[in-house]
Amino acid sequence: MVQFCPSNQSLLKPWVNDGLTRCFIDTLHDSILILALIAFLLQIFYIKRYGHRITQSRSPWFYLLIVMGVLIPVMAVVQSVLFAFFNVPEKNTAVYFHGFLILNLVVRPAVWLVSLAVLYMDCVYFLACPRTKHSYSLLFLWMSSLLLLLLPIVSVRSTDWWWRFKSPDDIAHFCLWIVQVFGVIGVLVLGLLGPSLPKDHTAIYNNLQSDDISHAVDPLTRYYRRFQILAPCLWPRDNKVVQFKVIVSIALLVAGRVVNLYSPIFYKQIGE
Structure with missing residues (x-):
């Protein structure tokens, strides 16, 4: 019968002769x-x-x-x-x-x-x-x-x-x-x-585009797949710095939209 370890070695006693067996x-x-x-x-x-x-x-x-x-x-x-x-x-x-x-x-x-x-x-x-x-x-x-x-x-x-x-x-x-x-x-x-x-981001994008064309993917499914790919980049779970930058960017974008919305009104009031 084949023994698992030699006769002078054992898994229960790993340290023998000043070293591990x-x-x-x-x-x-x-x-x-x-x-x-x-x-x-x-x-x-x-x-x-x-x-x-x-x-x-x-x-x-x-x-x-x-x-x-x-x-x-x-x-x-x-x-x-x-x-x-x-x-x-x-x-x-x-x-x-x-x-x-x-x-x-x-x-x-x-x-x-x-x-x-x-x-x-x-x-x-x-x-x-x-x-x-x-x-x-x-x-x-x-x-x-x-x-x-x-x-x-x-x-x-x-x-x-x-x-x-x-x-x-x-x-x-x-x-x-x-x-x-x-x-x-x-x-x-x-x-x-x-x-x-x-x-190579270009190669990845081209491969996804060709895959969508070959399989006749509907627009909703295509947008969902794009979101699945971009979501980890836009909101990485373990990177709080990137998350903070995303929040600041969204806040600046919203603020810019609000300013653009009220700009004509302010210009009109200034002109009067």
């Missing part, structure tokens, strides 16, 4: 990724239902994000396979896979592939006001992955990790870990900057 860190990482997967599925459903697909040229940063999003889980899989082949406690076995390694090999590629689908939909679907960063589900994945990848640093004194560089296997594990860390940092920075998000 590999079984505990990987299980924690995969558990959080499963939560991100649920958020991704909800995000896909929401975008498919309420998003408007647009057509515009792709930024080179978009393809860089895709490449890095594929590279990170590949490095994680390679690292798990190396751990299974080179950390064999018994000489009569060539390889051993514990349950946490199998979970790792299944969860990480699946979650990162689904995240690429969400990333693609983020870049080709327009929901509301043009955004400056990607969806919160993607940011949650990237930030949590970075924090969890940095967890082995607390185990720098442990003999169960690769920090002592006693063998080529330790050096290989360390190099793969470095690639993953810098890959996630790069993805996170690009995600916060959002260079591949749809920001």
